[in-house]
Amino acid sequence: MSAGTYAPKPGAAPLGRMIGAQTALETRMLLRNGEQLLLTVIIPSLLLVLFSTVDIIDTGQGRSVDFLAPGILALAVMSTAFTGQAIATGFERRYGVLKRLGASPLPRWALMTSKTLAVLVTEVLQVVLLTVIAFALGWSPHGNPLAVLFLLVLGTAAFSGLGLLMAGTLKAEATLAAANLVFLLLLVAGGVVVPMDKFPGGVQSVLNLLPISALSDGLRDVLRDGASVPWGDLGILAVWAVLGLGAAAKFFRWE
Numbered sequence: 094m095s096a097g098t099y100a101p102k103p104g105a106a107p108l109g110r111m112i113g114a115q116t117a118l119e120t121r122m123l124l125r126n127g128e129q130l131l132l133t134v135i136i137p138s139l140l141l142v143l144f145s146t147v148d149i150i151d152t153g154q155g156r157s158v159d160f161l162a163p164g165i166l167a168l169a170v171m172s173t174a175f176t177g178q179a180i181a182t183g184f185e186r187r188y189g190v191l192k193r194l195g196a197s198p199l200p201r202w203a204l205m206t207s208k209t210l211a212v213l214v215t216e217v218l219q220v221v222l223l224t225v226i227a228f229a230l231g232w233s234p235h236g237n238p239l240a241v242l243f244l245l246v247l248g249t250a251a252f253s254g255l256g257l258l259m260a261g262t263l264k265a266e267a268t269l270a271a272a273n274l275v276f277l278l279l280l281v282a283g284g285v286v287v288p289m290d291k292f293p294g295g296v297q298s299v300l301n302l303l304p305i306s307a308l309s310d311g312l313r314d315v316l317r318d319g320a321s322v323p324w325g326d327l328g329i330l331a332v333w334a335v336l337g338l339g340a341a342a343k344f345f346r347w348e
Contacts, residue, residue, distance in 0.1 A: 105198035112203050112210070119211035123177065132172040132276070133219055138226055141165045144286055145230045153288055155317070162227040162234070163312035164285035169219040170245060171305055174212050174252035176276045182208065182260035183268035191347050201347070209253055216249060236315035240322045244315070247330035248308040254337025255304070261345030279305045284313075304333040 105111070123129050144150060145158040152160040185191050195201050224232075259268050281287060283305035289297050300306050311326030 108200075108203060111199045112207050115199060115204060115207035116210040116214070119207055120214045122181070123173075123211055123215050126177075126181070129177045129181070132177050133169065133215060134222065137165050137169045137172065137219070137223060140168070140286060141223060141226055142230070145227075150287060153290075156231060158227055158230045158232045159317045160288070160313065161286060162223070162232045163316045164309040165223055165227075166220060166245075166312055167248065167283075167305055167309035168280060168285045169223060170216055170248045170308060171252050171279065172276065173215050173219065174249045175256040176272045177256075178208065178212055178253060179256035179259045179272040180269050182257060183263065183265040183272075186260060186347065187265035189348075195347050205257070208257075209249075212249060212253060216245070220245070234316040235319040236317075237321055240315045240320070241312060243327060244308060244311045244323070244330065247327060247334055248304065251304040251308075251330050251333035251337055254334060254339070254341045257341040257345060258337055261341060261347075279303065284309045302329060304330055307333075 106114075123133075141158075141161055144152075144161050145156075148157075150157075182191070191204075194204055199207075227234075256272070259271060263271065279285070282292070282300055283303055284300070285305065289300060289306065289310070292300060301310070307326040307329035311323040311330070314320040314323045314326070
């Protein structure tokens with residue numbers, strides 16, 4: 094008896110195709126989730142419009158939008174890479190989704206790669222939307238686009254590592270509460286809408302070491318002040334990225 098011929102041929106798809114399919118699925122799930130849209134699109138957009146058009150906070154010399162737009166871009170990265178990813182991954186872990194996906198032909202590292210790529214796709218959409226809104230409000234950015242790209246990529250890596258670490262070590266309900274609390278605290282104390290010089294000197298020294306502060310200050314140095322490469326802020330983000338991703342890889346629990 095000759096062996097049968099099966100079409101399509103049984104077996105796993107090529108790795109690149111699996112990652113692409115999982116990335117598309119993760120992106121659709123992010124964009125269809127109402128809470129995710131609130132965090133990633135609605136809140137940053139409303140904050141940008143509100144604080145740019147209403148004189149609520151003294152942002153120093155120049156137009157408010159020139160100060161706020163870089164900070165809101167940093168907030169958008171944090172909302173997607175940290176808050177949104179931590180909450181979504183935490184509940185996927187609780188419901189056993191990660192455990193089942195981990196037993197599929199898609200390697201676990203490839204699953205995390207797909208999640209990161211989905212975050213990057215979402216961030217591109219965020220940046221485009223916020224940039225359009227900022228231009229409509231009279232924003233006039235300056236500086237090196239490559240420096241902006243490096244800041245956004247390192248910021249994404251830093252927040253993604255911290256988000257996965259939280260999702261992989263805490264219970265889903267604790268992750269939900271902690272991620273939203275951190276989001277609110279860093280919104281106020283991370284140099285996003287409130288200038289860092291409004292805080293006492295000793296507090297500033299600590300806050301400047303946070304990833305959100307480094308990202309917002311770095312983007313502001315480039316886009317508002319025309320700085321070439323903010324090496325100090327890039328260095329802080331690189332340290333957070335290494336520490337966060339390394340800790341997530343070591344301590345992440347799939348069950």
